[in-house]
Amino acid sequence: MTTYIDRQTTLAQQIVLEGIGVHSGKPATLTLLPADANTGVVFQRTDDEASSEVPALWNRVTATALCTVLSDPAKDGVSTVEHLMAALAGLGVDNVIAELDGPEMPIMDGSSAAFVEAIKQAGIKRLDRGRRYIRVKKTVRVDNGSAWCELVPNDRTSYDITIDFDTPLIGRQRFAADLTPDVFCEELCRARTFGNVSDVEKLWKMGFALGSSLENSVAISEDKVLNPEGTRWPDEFARHKALDAVGDLALAGLPILGLYRSYKGGHKMNHAILEKLFSDSSAFEIVEAPAYRAHSQATPGLAAAAFGPDVS
Known part of the structure; x- marks a missing residue:
């Protein structure tokens, strides 16, 4: 049997995408x-004379x-x-330089x-360094009124996201799954951002959401x-909230081995759980994926990903 190691990854070649903010x-x-x-994901503004780099990390939010x-x-x-962070995390891309010609990412189709x-x-x-992970060792939780979120020890990367809206069109929806490249591509990546027209109209008056349209939002x-x-x-609404959670938790800097659960969550609470996790050094540890043999009893979540064209 062939021996593999769960190695870090990057892109095989440059990518250019154009859209609007x-x-x-x-x-x-x-x-x-x-x-x-070991570069991680780093953003760099090409319109910035200082050409400073901003690492995609929770403490830079x-x-x-x-x-x-x-x-x-x-x-x-x-x-x-x-x-973007969700796409990189969902496909298992560890190291990327993201150059942007302005202050806002292209929204594409939302x-x-x-x-x-x-x-x-x-x-x-695939690169010649083993992939590292953040393993959750004990439950950490954040409560905000009726909303809450928590990270729970788990041997793989999993999400359990529940939303609960007053509008009957959405109501209570839940999306739960282990995060794998196949799950992300088939179940999450196409879920679009959404909003109420009356809320968007208010944002327009405030100078926000100027690029929002039916082409990039539900x-x-x-x-x-x-x-x-x-x-x-x-349940596209719950799926998009799960997609956002994947992207926001990618700002941990390394993949998380743990179960993330949230109820009525969003960007604020996704960030809050990372603050809570990293405030307690006993709640997590950094582990590196070991070598393993195909078809052996590899640790779930540490198995080498199988996705996209691989040019090792």
Whole structure:
């Protein structure tokens, strides 16, 4: 039997994606570049004279109200990073330099699908360093009124996301699954962001969501979906919240071996659970994937990923 090791990965080649920022409504170009082992995901603004780098880490998050924001977008920061981060985490891409020509990521169709397709076409390259993980050792929890979230010890990366909206169109929905490349591609990556038209109109008056449209959001009005094609799944709303959670928790800097559960969660609580986890050094440990043999009893969650064109 062939011996493998769960190695770190990067892109096999450069990727360029163009779109608009959902809040600014302005054109945005994203270039994803291969990176060395242990680089992680790093954002770099090409319009910033200082050319400073912003690592995609939880302690660089500066806002979570409408999206997840890293650093100061007026300077070197980037907003709406969660959909790209979800795609990278979902496909198991560890190391990438993300160059952006402005303060906001392109929203594409409001999901991670375009990022996933581009990564698959580019291919994923395995590197000569073992992949490291954050293993949750004890439960950590955050409560906020009726909303809550928690990270629970688990031998794999899993999500259990429940939403509960007053509108009958959404109501209570739940998405639960182990995170694998297949699950992410088939069950999560196409789930789009959503919002009520009345809320979007308020944001427009405040100068936000200027790029929001039926091309990149599921629009709801009076308990009806305005998009002609409808929803991609009956529970697309819960799936998108799960997609956001995958992207937000990717800001841990390493894949998390644990179960993330949330009820009425969102960007703010996704970030809060990382703050809570890292505030207690006894709640986690860093582990590196061991070598293993095909068809052997490998530790679940540490098995080498099988996804996309592999150009080891």
